[in-house]
Amino acid sequence: MNTASSLPTLPSHGAITDVPGIEVGHFSDTRRPTGCSVVITRQGAVGGVAVRGAAPGTRETDLLEPGNTVNQVHAVLLSGGSAWGLDAAGGVMRWLDEQGIGLNVGPARVPIVPAAVLFDLNLGDPTIRPDAQAGYAACQNASTQAPAQGNVGAGSGASVGKLFGMQRAMKGGIGTASVRVGGVTVGALVACNALGDVIDPDTGDLIAGARHEGGHGNSQGLCDTRRSLLAGVPPLPILAGTNTTIGVIATDAKLSKTQAQRLAQIGHDGLARSINPVHTLSDGDTLFALSTGLATTSPGMTVLCVMAAEAVALATVQAVKAAQSLVVDGLRLPAASDCDAS
Template sequence: MALARSSPDAGSLCDVAGLKLGHFTHPSAPTGCSVVLCEAGATAGVDVRGAAPGTRDTELLRPENTVQQVHALVLTGGSAFGLAAADGVMRWLAERGHGFAVGQARVPIVPAAVLFDLWLHGADTAPDAAAGRAACDEASATERSRGRIGAGAGATVGKLLGVEHAMPGGLGMASVRIGGVTLAAMVAVNAVGDVVDPQGGEVIAGPRGADGRPRSTVQALLAGEVPGGALPGSATTIGIIATDARLTKAQATKLAQIAHDGYARAIQPVHTVMDGDVVFALATGAAGVDGDMTLLGAVAAEVVARAVVDAVT
């Protein structure tokens, strides 16, 4: 049976207790940012697979490093210019007394990842600190919007045969309740490859053919077509997998690694030299139980794949 096409009923990242989600979508340009707030702190990990990533503060998430929790995560458009959105999120959190205590100071920990949408607008409209603050102001624990919003506002897919054939990407979410805990994902899909049905392999969104319908990039390349000039760093899928179970930093890192398999199930090709694919993992511990990594790991890729499909449907 093919994977059911996702809808708002597929779930939200906010189904994980302890998280708030807010978006800023530029009023006149196809770009924006999405902010996940965890003001009380959440354990985090990250795994970067794409060859052209744009990130901030990912090294501090390594299990052996000092900082144990983050206070927000930012997914943003605007390529490297968009990392400025995290500055606004830091200021917003600091003004409210949140952050890692260093003597008398508190330093909010706000890792971020960017995707490339500058071919649709310009550096002057890339998300900035004000955009990050605006997303924080809009954040709530009930946010369920998806599609062409926030970090997904300028996302496209199916670009490897030429950007003129691309179809819209977007921001997608999915969640499941399993083993007494919640596992949820949010993904901004801006892949150079296609989004496919993880079960049947049908291309859901990819390069448009002469009839306007999506077709398979991989099959076109195997048939002798040549790539259409997509530039290194001109794509990227960035996302978050989150749970209300308790995890260590090492476990969160492993969950992020496993979650990348969801990209591989639903995006073809994936992790290319054009993409900067990133998955963050968050564990709020709000469920009050230790996470069963065998169980969470077994379903993580499925939840991420559902979120990828949700982003384009």
């Protein structure tokens, strides 16, 4: 299992675990680049979800609709392995049940665990993917400490910038960030496996993405997918669902299910600022929102939505900045942290 000690130290941008009542755990499979990450709310949290990508892989999203009955979520799973990775949610449920956490339905307790997956089956042996044991292990690793970032958990096999083929792509990963206003915290955990490029929303500079064939382009050898497409450069055929950025937004502000859904929807603005193109036909971009309700005040929904978009954008940038280069079966995925990504 990968450990945080092998990962680069980054300037602090906070973490989703800055939100009271939130724990995060990773499981990283050592047999190939894949894994899963879990966000746990032991006391339960009001949940919402927004799916903007055209090829999602999800579980338990319908119950998060404001008109539906269940009001609390006990964990959210983010996983690699494409649809196979949804199996890991069963292990999360088992761990939560052993801890006495779940919805009381009379004769039994049912932990509510929505989940979303990303595609990483193109790196290594695709028969190795997160399962129930992986989800259980992620829960065992959970804590309120700032989680590791980069090539861990659901970000283990993530890559970005794939419109011109995997040979020109770069390493993605998982990242986290938080912002605090008026005594309220909003944090995000994002596993970035985008088809498009990742951009610094403050400067507009490319951080990671498709590299120019032959190493030409900007100082990192990046060709700028958006500009290339608009200049008429044709993308390679891409299978639907073979990418996807997934994440969780959490806040201690008290929200209704309708407000949590709105927070998840606006959180996608952060993806749009930091990924281009985003929400494509080959991405299943999905964001969950959780409200622990432990704060005694709130800056209001307008400010909370701005905070959510900011936290998501920061976490997305952190995901690729923390990533480390990877070589699998002769395919090299350089990272933004490399001196020369060409």
